[in-house]
Amino acid sequence: MGQQGCTQGDLGWSELHTSSATGALDFYAALVGWEKKGEPMPGYHVFGRGGEMLGGMTDAHCGEGEKKMHWMPYITVDDLDATLAKVEGLGGKVIMPAMAIPNDGGRIAIIKDPQGVATGLAQYVKKECTA
Template sequence: MPGGRPSSPTPAGALGFYAAVFGWRSQAMDMPGMTYTVLSTGEGDQQDASFGGVAGLQGDTEETRWIPYFSVDDVDETVARVQGSGGSVLMPASDVPDVGRMCWLTDPLGAPFAIIKPEPPQ
């Protein structure tokens, strides 16, 4: 990463790279205001083999970064615990049909992560 810039500043660039390196498959899902791309291992049913996703960042940044998702039993309770422990909300909790309830957060130092209660549970 010369000059600290990512080598794949777009979701399409990142998807192409990881497909070539790991053989990961991707399937775009239209969502309000954005496209979210589900990643899978390419083994079995797309939904059963999915393990992550890619979305473009909102705003004027051109950075690419990973945001880990953690499966939780109760998104709203977990959001309250994160905020009570010094973290903050990047994207409010919302329900995504056939995906689950999710929220994007940061820890107290600003590192981003997301939580999800998958639907159906996986």
């Protein structure tokens, strides 16, 4: 994995939708040493290690009280609009159109591949990337 937001095709962010985000954060902190890095929005907990942010955790809500727990990886893309324009022609479907990441972090969208598996795409605001 490269640096988050620096390399086309890298898994740059992972998000956990779970029944207890705080409980999951405690579990993974004890299991692999992840640390809570902040809560940029109520109920959304950013986790990481050292100076690196790795992802977020939130309570899952899927309408009418149903909860669906899952991990959602976000694949880094250089141009979100161009990538989304390719999805349907390749047999996929855009299930959540592009939206802004809070705090000027870039933009994300969610797609399903031809096999029906959902994944996120993310175009981050460019930052300093090292070779």
